[in-house]
Amino acid sequence: MAKFFILIFPMEPRKVHIKNFGCQMNKLDSSLLGSALEDAGFILSTKAADADAVLINTCSVRGHAEERVFSHLGHLKHIKETRPQIVVAVIGCMAQRLGAELLEHDAVDIVAGPSQIPQIPEMVIQTLQSRKKALSVTEKIRSKNTEAQSKALDDFEFTYDTDKNHIPGQAFVRVMRGCNNFCTYCIVPYVRGPEISRPPQTIIEQIKKLAEKGIRQVTLLGQTVNSYVYNAGDRSYRLADLLEMTSNIDGIKWVRFITSHPKHFDDSILRAMAQLSEVCEYLHIPAQSGSDRILKAMNRGYTGDEYLALLAEARKIVPGIAIAGDFIVGFPGETDDDFQATVDLVKKARFKNCFVFKYSPRPGTGADNKLKDDIPEEIKKQRNARLLDLQNRISDEDNKRFAGQTVEVLAEGPSKKPHLNKAEHENNPQLIGRTATDYIVVFNGPKSLAGQFAKVRITKTAPVTLFGSLL
Ligand code: 5AD
Ligand code: SF4
Numbered sequence: 001m002a003k004f005f006i007l008i009f010p011m012e013p014r015k016v017h018i019k020n021f022g023c024q025m026n027k028l029d030s031s032l033l034g035s036a037l038e039d040a041g042f043i044l045s046t047k048a049a050d051a052d053a054v055l056i057n058t059c060s061v062r063g064h065a066e067e068r069v070f071s072h073l074g075h076l077k078h079i080k081e082t083r084p085q086i087v088v089a090v091i092g093c094m095a096q097r098l099g100a101e102l103l104e105h106d107a108v109d110i111v112a113g114p115s116q117i118p119q120i121p122e123m124v125i126q127t128l129q130s131r132k133k134a135l136s137v138t139e140k141i142r143s144k145n146t147e148a149q150s151k152a153l154d155d156f157e158f159t160y161d162t163d164k165n166h167i168p169g170q171a172f173v174r175v176m177r178g179c180n181n182f183c184t185y186c187i188v189p190y191v192r193g194p195e196i197s198r199p200p201q202t203i204i205e206q207i208k209k210l211a212e213k214g215i216r217q218v219t220l221l222g223q224t225v226n227s228y229v230y231n232a233g234d235r236s237y238r239l240a241d242l243l244e245m246t247s248n249i250d251g252i253k254w255v256r257f258i259t260s261h262p263k264h265f266d267d268s269i270l271r272a273m274a275q276l277s278e279v280c281e282y283l284h285i286p287a288q289s290g291s292d293r294i295l296k297a298m299n300r301g302y303t304g305d306e307y308l309a310l311l312a313e314a315r316k317i318v319p320g321i322a323i324a325g326d327f328i329v330g331f332p333g334e335t336d337d338d339f340q341a342t343v344d345l346v347k348k349a350r351f352k353n354c355f356v357f358k359y360s361p362r363p364g365t366g367a368d369n370k371l372k373d374d375i376p377e378e379i380k381k382q383r384n385a386r387l388l389d390l391q392n393r394i395s396d397e398d399n400k401r402f403a404g405q406t407v408e409v410l411a412e413g414p415s416k417k418p419h420l421n422k423a424e425h426e427n428n429p430q431l432i433g434r435t436a437t438d439y440i441v442v443f444n445g446p447k448s449l450a451g452q453f454a455k456v457r458i459t460k461t462a463p464v465t466l467f468g469s470l471l
Contacts, residue, residue, distance in 0.1 A: 022059025169451030290345025
């Protein structure tokens with residue numbers, strides 16, 4: 001495979017700093033870009049202050065994520081007062097959403113959207129030389145990429161995907177881009193474009209390459225990963241096919257996929273999970289609300305009962321499956337009764353964990369166009385806290401069953417908050433690992449275990465963490 005950029009700097013190698021906001025998709029884009037920029041002769045730097053170029057990969061999913069980016073840009077503007085030669089690129093979802101408006105910000109030199117990722121290294125190189133501001137976003141975001149654009153994105157992904165991930169032994173592989181669901185609160189379809197599934201051959205070749213470099217777990221990524229579909233001749237490939245093909249790759253021990261949509265969730269995925277030992281028994285499947293009225297206003301395409309029936313089916317086909325959910329509280333018009341329906345659903349669902357978000361109006365979305373953001377912030381906060389508190393109690397109760405059990409984990413590395421003194425932390429640090437079912441396990445062991453599988457006996461449980469000793 002030909003590399004994209006061959007540019008050797010005449011002087012000192014330039015330093016680039018990449019700051020990531022947002023989801024796994026963004027983390028993956030940042031990691032691809034890091035590897036492409038290294039290939040083009042840059043050195044990756046952990047600090048913005050001494051970098052020649054700073055890339056900020058942004059998220060638009062909630063207003064708060066955008067506010068954090070603006071505050072970071074304020075910080076960069078300050079750095080630029082003493083080092084005006086720094087090139088600052090704002091990339092990702094916010095770049096696509098705000099386009100030229102962002103380029104007007106004093107600190108910003110480059111604005112490029114998620115579909116322009118392959119062009120970004122070249123844009124950075126150009127701007128470092130010319131000092132001219134540059135904008136590259138997709139004009140008509142809802143029209144399908146041309147073949148050439150899709151191929152460029154695919155080739156970029158294939159070439160620069162790397163085992164040098166932030167978690168040893170693990171890699172994330174995009175299987176599809178975009179989203180066609182238009183949940184009324186959500187900005188994603190307007191910034192990431194229509195759903196496009198990548199060819200299975202490329203995905204599998206990419207995973208083989210990663211496995212050869214020592215990757216043991218892959219996570220297949222898609223905004224609605226269960227709607228993956230790729231037609232080749234008279235054959236149609238679905239997510240279950242990808243799971244099977246990935247499981248057959250030498251070296252791959254665990255495969256997961258995020259995120260699923262409850263609408264049209266197909267049993268073949270659950271059967272693959274039950275039959276293939278490599279497919280982790282974990283499902284992240286956002287419910288968003290338990291109220292049928294709100295689910296309809298959100299355009300989710302299912303009722304609370306249908307969602308619960310899907311969980312029951314999943315538990316029947318895959319005993320021991322762990323399920324995680326997302327919820328939005330304070331959607332326009334959410335009454336106490338609507339919220340109570342969400343509470344009731346959470347009680348029945350017995351999730352492993354839940355992510356709860358306060359509704360944030362996103363410009364241009366269906367909900368923002370038609371509905372007033374009428375739930376006071378205080379009520380949103382209360383509902384958020386109540387739901388998390390309930391889930392905490394459920395997790396606390398359910399996790400107790402792990403006490404005394406032995407679980408297999410894939411070790412990630414030293415815990416960020418070690419409760420040990422420095423010497424102990426060096427010799428026998430506290431490590432973090434995850435089970436196939438995505439439970440976080442904390443135990444002591446050598447640092448060299450990062451990226452390896454290990455057996456841990458659980459000695460203590462808490463709502464979000466299990467504690468144990470290495471066998
Ligand atoms: N406000 C609050 N939360 C949102 N999410 C998506 N859009 C919004 C919004 N406008 C949440 C959903 C989704 C998760 C990634 O973010 O719960 O599943
Ligand atoms: Fe957003 Fe809905 Fe698509 Fe998920 S499925 S990315 S919530 S529009």
